Amino acid sequence: MRARGRAVAAVAGLLVLVLVAIIFLTSRPREGVSRLEAAFRDGLTPLFMTASRVTQSVAGLWDGAVALFNAHDENRRLREEVDALRREVARLEELARQNEALRAALDLPPEAPRPVIFAEVIARPLNNWWGVLTINKGRRHGVEPHMGVVAAHGAVGHIRSASAFSSEVILLSDPRSAVGAIVQRTGEPVLVEGLGYPGTRLRLRPLTAEADIVEGDVIVTSGMSSIFPKGVPVGVVEEVAVGPFGLSVDVTVRPYVDFGTLEVVAVLGAPGDGRAASAAPGAADGDGP
Amino acid sequence: MGGGLVVLVLIALQMGAFGRLRLLGVYPEVLVVVACCVGLHRGPVAGAVFGFILGFLMDVPGGHLVGLSGLGYAAAGLFAGLLGLRAFPERWSVTASAVALGTVASQAVYAAGASAFGFSLPFWEAGPRIIGALLVYHLLLTPLVYPLTRQLADWLMPRGLEA
Structure with missing residues (x-):
């Protein structure tokens, strides 16, 4: 009986170790996904599409x-x-x-x-x-x-x-997203980051100390990376909060796209x-x- | 075979269908409710095992922190099951409390786990809002999910898994 308990504990410990290893390995930045993950996702794609379209149709009827x-x-x-x-x-x-x-x-x-x-x-x-x-x-x-x-x-x-x-x-x-952008009015470079929770607001970080950003400024992509061309609309500055002694600026951006x-x-x-x-x-x- | 298919359909429903039904700014995690109800019907071990399987498989398509949702959902099933052992699970107040407890546990475990692996999620800033909205959503879904899960559990779970 005691031997069986030890065996169960050993197997449970091994499973926990394997799980921790999997979480660790998939927490690192990776180029793409493994074949197993890709196969699983592709296998689920028809099910996702079916569920998505049925929901879309029902929601569409209601919206209509x-x-x-x-x-x-x-x-x-x-x-x-x-x-x-x-x-x-x-x-x-x-x-x-x-x-x-x-x-x-x-x-x-x-x-x-x-x-x-x-x-x-x-x-x-x-x-x-x-x-x-x-x-x-x-x-x-x-x-x-x-x-x-x-x-x-x-x-x-x-x-x-x-x-x-x-x-x-x-x-x-x-929260893993950061996009190079500019303030359309002044051309000043900024970084737009995700806040990491539903609220559909983004955080804007000015890249220069004397950045001139006011509420209502339109933010567009800078085109400095290969991801976006220049000038794709990102959002509009909703709030500019200056920190104590004017040492920091906290800027909130409302994106044009409703991600939900x-x-x-x-x-x-x-x-x-x-x-x-x-x-x-x-x-x-x-x-x- | 039938169990595997049910699990895949549940995952597809969560990501394909419930992922479109935002309420109070959040998406419901209906599989947390399922794990809690399995825990209530069949005990903490069954709830934890079923929750872990659901959560783990949910993570695979995303390929990020694979297994962490499994831990969160297992915690939900476990705590709900433990509550069910100490109270009469057919009472609405017990079912609701178990789902609420499971919801909080799953989010706390996920955020703590992500933090342990280097992703500091804004738990204290956003957690109350996310968890509050999820509680409302999950409690609305519970009267639908609870009876369905009972039938599902009777069909899928061998009695030997009960605690």
Whole structure:
């Protein structure tokens, strides 16, 4: 009886050691995931997609029913917004034309277009401490780690790991995320970090002591890394709190993207990468394992 | 075979479906509720083992701190099961207390474990808000999950696992 107890204790101790080793090994920064993890994730992808689409449909029915009550006001507001956006597009087209002409005059090379891979969000964080998403596109579709991910309103995050048919996206709100950005008004360099809990706010760290940042400033990506091109909207400064004696500044940014309601995202391929061909959302929905 | 399939479906539901249903800014961790209910129905050992399996497999697709959720969920199942041994688990107040205890235990174990491995999560700043919202969410889900888990436990768990 005592021998059996010892054997059970020995096995339990060994299992604890193995578990600690696994947690330790997976806590280190890694390039990609192991074959076992990738196979498990790819195997679950169809289940994720099914569960996600059923929930989406049910939520869509509910949202549709609610929207019917406000359809008239919503229609008028959207028409006004479309008019405003048409004027904005015309203005931006003119600016783009001027920009191209100036680049040509200065003999600067034209900016290489980035291929875009549209993907569907199929799974959400496994707990509330991390900001991650799983998307239904992987290496087979040209997705690679460290590619930037954007949505219609702005930057979303970057690819942490990619398996054959799915990838994991680290959101800007994740505590492991830090993105180089600039204040659009002044061009000052800043770092945007995730706070690590749901609240959809980001922390902004100025990189210069005399940074001029005020509430309402728009933050865009700096384009200094290969993850994002320059000028992708990140968010707007919501609060600037100066510490005691003016020695520190605590800046909070409200991101343009609501990470909790994302359905479709676009993965930005490397400039000139032919593998990451553009595809409409859901175009490769049948490509799963 | 059937047990494995149920576990995979539960994980897919957690990440694919419940991951879209935010309430008070948080996503529910419905598998914590499942682990607590298994602990109540079948004892602390069964709750801890089932919770560990669910949590461990949940971590695998993410590939980050794999096994830590397993420890958190095992703690939830264990504490809920221990409470169930000392009180009548069919009473709503006991079930609710067990789920609440399990929710707090799972979050505390996860945050402490992450901190031990070099990730200092803002537990004191964000913990009360996350745990508070999770408690509300989990207590709303408990009346649905509890009876379903009883049937699941009867089907999956061999009686030998009971404490």
